[in-house]
Amino acid sequence: MAKPNQSIFESFANKATAFTGSSPAFIGAALIVIIWAISGPFFKFSETWQLVINTGTTIITFLMVFLIQKAQNKDSKAIQIKLNELIAASEKASNRIVDIEDLTEKELDNLHKFYEELSDLAESDNDLHQSHSINAAKNNHEFKKRGRDLNGASED
Numbered sequence: 001m002a003k004p005n006q007s008i009f010e011s012f013a014n015k016a017t018a019f020t021g022s023s024p025a026f027i028g029a030a031l032i033v034i035i036w037a038i039s040g041p042f043f044k045f046s047e048t049w050q051l052v053i054n055t056g057t058t059i060i061t062f063l064m065v066f067l068i069q070k071a072q073n074k075d076s077k078a079i080q081i082k083l084n085e086l087i088a089a090s091e092k093a094s095n096r097i098v099d100i101e102d103l104t105e106k107e108l109d110n111l112h113k114f115y116e117e118l119s120d121l122a123e124s125d126n127d128l129h130q131s132h133s134i135n136a137a138k139n140n141h142e143f144k145k146r147g148r149d150l151n152g153a154s155e156d
Helices: 009-021 025-038 045-088 107-122 134-155
Strands: none
Touching: 009 025, 009 107, 025 045
């Protein structure tokens, strides 16, 4: 059912995406290929016969690329919004990572490196359920490290 605020293209794209991902669409495409292959001997496997399937599949593929990209963009945006909601709702999560999809590739790489460090810190914890936010992780680790150094220093 199309929503009243959807454009004609968006409504068409949603219906086309749903249809092209269905079993009837696959069966239809398979039947076209089978009929084309069976018709080969009648057309003596001519260049025109080959050109028909090549042209048809090229046009369909070209149009489907844009349709698939539109569907992926919409799904990606919805997933990002859901993740942002989870981040915003979590007390221990850093709100700084909301909308990180707008960062540059280099900024994302730097953030990824930080999370690798965070993972290393978490692996060194005795408590598997210990949680760290971006801001608290290093401070917490340094605090623990100072405590171990103080305990180790007092035992000397």
